Amino acid sequence: MKILIIEDETELAQDIVNYLTNEKYLCEFAPDYQSALGKIYSHEYSCIILDLMLPGGDGLMILNELKKLNKQDGVIIVSAKNSIDEKVKGLRLGADDYLAKPFHLAELAARIESIIRRKEFDSSNIIVQHELSIDLNSKIVTVNGISINLTKKEYDLLLFFIGNKNRVLSKGALAEHLSGDFADMFDNHDFVYAHVKNLKRKLKEKKYGDYIKNIYGTGYKWEQ
Amino acid sequence: MTRLLHKPLKAFALYALIILIISVPVYVLVIDYIWISELDENNLLTLQHTKQTLESKKFSQNDIEDVNHIWGELQPGFSIFKAKDKTYFRDSIYEIVRANNFDESDSENRFRGLKSKIELNGESYFITIETNVEESDETFFAIAIVTFVFFLLMIIGFILLNNRISSRTWKPFYQTLFALKSYELSKEHGINLPTSEIVEFQLMNESLEQMVNNNVDVYRQQKLFTENASHELQTPIALIKSKIDLLIQYKNIPPEMLDIVNSINAPLSRLSRINKNLLLLAKVENQQYSGHKENNLVPLIQSTLDLFEDYIIDKKLKVSNQVQGSINVTANPYLLETLIHNLLSNAIRHTSAEGKIIIKNEGKAIYFLNSGIDNLNRKNLFERFSATTKDKVSSGLGLAIVKEIANRYNWKVNYFFTDGFHSFSLVF
Structure with missing residues (x-):
């Protein structure tokens, strides 16, 4: 492309x-x-x-x-x-x-x-990542056909990771993605950890591979 | 405040009133004087005629008494009676107030009299002639009423004339005034003023048009400068940001180096925020946000709280949104949003962990309270870069922006500290 x-x-x-x-x-x-x-x-x-x-x-x-x-x-x-x-x-x-x-x-x-x-993709807009599939129209995420219940922020993070596969994402970039323009109004972006942690846990519960890696001192990376 | 044309009207009316009030006693004196001199002349002529007639008729003493008697019956103003001695007497004029024989109901009538001496048959007689004169207080009263009626007529005339003049002669002036009032520089077009046949108005309109056109030029230049400044500063910031994004992609970076890279992020985002806020301030000052519409604050506050939810949860803050009903405010939606964002982010940042934030409204006022320890310095709290905090991300401009936006719409923003709460109020 x-x-x-x-x-x-x-x-x-x-x-x-x-x-x-x-x-x-x-x-x-x-x-x-x-x-x-x-x-x-x-x-x-x-x-x-x-x-x-x-x-x-x-x-x-x-x-x-x-x-x-x-x-x-x-x-x-x-x-x-x-x-x-x-x-x-x-x-x-x-x-x-x-x-x-x-x-x-x-x-x-x-x-x-x-x-x-x-x-x-005009009508059916589905991203498939191994056993994971994301229906962008209905915003339903499934692993092996079983749906996962994600919050809006966890869903946004998942898409953000998939759009930046194999790249290190800083905490600031993640916070800005979630909070938009307002992220720089605050000095602490620790809430990002909580959302990523929850996302990882939910994916793991459904036996999906652990692709989201912690990168020391920086942030996260979707390795695949 | 009075309207321009009402001011001379008031002065004219007052002047007319004073002149007319002074005129009343003057009229009375003049009329009284004319009247009395006329009467005295008349009395004198009558006396002379009567004296001649009496002397030529050669009346006896009894006849004279009869004459006096008949006079008393027919014309009470005349009388003739014997004098006690023959000493010389000069004709004298006098004034007396007594009841009029023809009008018993009025006991006080003013009479003008003339007294003289006459020799008949070797005897001395006094002759008096009295004529009724109008009392001067009655004259005064009548003139005052007439004057007052004319004064009223004059005022009505002034008002009518004034309205006529104002609607015709001053029309171009008011058109210009209206055009200026509805003019907005931020719309960046010149002003069209009506042409006038009156030299001063035409001159004024031409000067105003030129002034406005100059301002539009200056405004355009300023706006361009603001935009250029923004572009020039944002680009290097963007460059630093992208370089850091690329840098962290490298593998095997030593942890000490990563710590340094990460510590660049905080000042960088502060720099970015300051630049953004300075631009916003410049734009608000330059009145660049001109579109207005009615906004309801209640959903805006709720959506802002939702937006900042992560930061609220992260600090374990207790937020109590007690806003009730609907608060409708006419303003530029973006500015209003910025105002609320700044007030709420301010409250969130400056409340210590597990603190409390309360939002409530009373009438046309809205309050943002957050728990705190010390009273802040009210004097320069809303000033730019007044640094009341050691906060690392604070741009030092958040509250200055709040104030600037509030000023723009004539809202009142205030701070006070009560019962362990910082309270920021906004009155629309």
């Missing part, structure tokens, strides 16, 4: 490329408006990460262009402005998601995963 990163900050774009590139994703990078347009005209992307402030043009114009070309590429707006007007404008022009800078790379990865899944 191909992902296009339209971002004028080369360093940041490179970090995103490094984080996302694996056996599943192939990343391309466009640092300005013109090169972004060129890539959009000539290729199809599963997901486009779009910074709105670009040298040479407004990122919103790229959304317009995609609409004109009738492209189905998923778009995540990544912006430093974090303004409601901009968010509403972007979503109205056909973007699928809006992520304010600064963000955790894990959060971006999880959102890309979610958009691609939405675009690829």
Whole structure:
């Protein structure tokens, strides 16, 4: 699957490329408006990460262009402005998601995963991980056909882990995923441990493999 | 506060009243003077005529007594009677108040009299002529009533004229006033004022239009600056954040190194929060959140509590939400949400473990109470970076934002400490 990163900050774009590139994703990078347009005209992307402030043009114009070309590429707006007007404008022009800078790379990865899944599976949207299956429409999680009763936060965490397999997730990234924008209002994110502990326990009770590993001093990792 | 056109009206009315009040005694004096001099002249002419007639008729003494008698019957104002001595007497004018023979009901009538001496048949006689004059208090009363009626007519006229002038001449002024009142800079468009034929109004409108256009320009520049500042700062922060995310992916990092990496996270999120809050403050100050709608605070408070649930449970806080009924507030929904988030996160952060938080409302006021030990310094509590705490994540701007948003909508925010509780109140 191909992902296009339209971002004028080369360093940041490179970090995103490094984080996302694996056996599943192939990343391309466009640092300005013109090169972004060129890539959009000539290729199809599963997901486009779009910074709105670009040298040479407004990122919103790229959304317009995609609409004109009738492209189905998923778009995540990544912006430093974090303004409601901009968010509403972007979503109205056909973007699928809006992520304010600064963000955790894990959060971006999880959102890309979610958009691609939405675009690829229209009716039956089920993730299967060995004996585990997650029905995204009905939000029912089953192990070997037996359903597990998860709280909303445990469910969100499970999806977040699966969207970031084999990557170390910091406590801060997990807290931000659960609390959104408000996580940085608080200094203590220990509650994350409780939720992960409960999730692990519930999966273990249903004899599901212990994939969530503790990483010393940092956080967790879904190893598979 | 009085309206512009009511002010001269009041002054005019007061001036007219004073002048008219002064005019009343002046009128009375003038009229009295004219009347009396006319009467005196009349009395004198009558006396001269009577004297000539009496002297030419050569009346006997008895005749004169008869004349006096008949005069007394026919015209009580006249009398002739014998003088006791023959000394010289100058004609004299006098004034007397007595009952009028024709009008018994009124015992007090003013008479103007003329007394003179005449020689008939070698005898001296006094002749008196008395004429009824209107009493001056009656004159005064009549003039006062007439004056008062005219005063009323004048005031009615002033009001009518004033309204006419205000609705015609001052119309462009009020149009301009209305346009200014409903003008919002944050909408970033100029102002359209009506053209006027009156030089001053036209000049005022042109100056105002120019001023507003300048302000719109300044506002745009400021907004652009804010946005640029945001972009410039958020990008390096984002970069540091992503670098740390990449760094922790490496295997076999020594634990001591991991501890250092992790300790970067706290100041980084604080930096991020301060930047975010400074921007928010700048935006609120620049009135950039202009959309208003009616919001109910009750569900907003509940959803905020749900949002912060993890932090509440983590600190084992007892939260008692005693808000009742519905509290409807007209404001920008995002700002209102920010206000409640800041007040509640503030309460959660500053309450020690197993403490208590109470939220309650009374009328148009809402209270956020959290258990604490000491009274906080009320003076600079709502100031920026007033650092009342050693809290590591505190941006030092949370309460400043609360105050700024409250100011924006003219709400009152206050702090007091009672019975072991910090209490923040918000009055809409």
